[in-house]
Amino acid sequence: MxxxxxxxxxxxxxxxxxxxxxxxLLGTFGPLVAMFAIFYFLLIRxxxxxxxxxxxxxDALKVGDSVKTAAGIHGKVTAVExxxxxxxxxxxxxxxxxxxFVTTVVx
Numbered sequence: 001m002x003x004x005x006x007x008x009x010x011x012x013x014x015x016x017x018x019x020x021x022x023x024x025l026l027g028t029f030g031p032l033v034a035m036f037a038i039f040y041f042l043l044i045r046x047x048x049x050x051x052x053x054x055x056x057x058x059d060a061l062k063v064g065d066s067v068k069t070a071a072g073i074h075g076k077v078t079a080v081e082x083x084x085x086x087x088x089x090x091x092x093x094x095x096x097x098x099x100x101f102v103t104t105v106v107x
Contacts, residue, residue, distance in 0.1 A: 058099050061085060066106040069097055074106065 061067070065077045067087065075087030078094060085102060088094050 054100075054103075057105060058102060061099070061102065061105070067102045068104045068106055070101045070103050073097075 061077060061080050063077055063080060066074070067077060067085075068074050069087075073087070073089055073095075075089040075095070077085055078088045079086035083099055084096050085099055086094050086096050
């Protein structure tokens with residue numbers, strides 16, 4: 001058992017140990033870094049961009065805009081408060097919803 005463990009140990013000192021260190025480290029962590037880069041550019045970055053666009057759209061809401069909510073309710077904005085939007089969904093029928101639930105402004 002100890003003979004096997006001793007045989008697997010790296011060479012003691014010399015140029016071989018120093019030259020194999022960085023190359024072996026790059027070979028070990030290279031695929032991991034590449035996978036993180038792929039996840040960043042394909043998943044994380046587009047999601048951040050979409051969240052930024054949604055926040056800009058919510059900040060630009062104004063009275064008179066026709067909007068659609070996450071629940072599929074269509075209505076016209078009648079009042080905009082700090083975190084609440086009042087929608088008129090039918091003549092004389094008004095509901096209040098939280099701003100983040102407004103998904104699109106209908107043109």
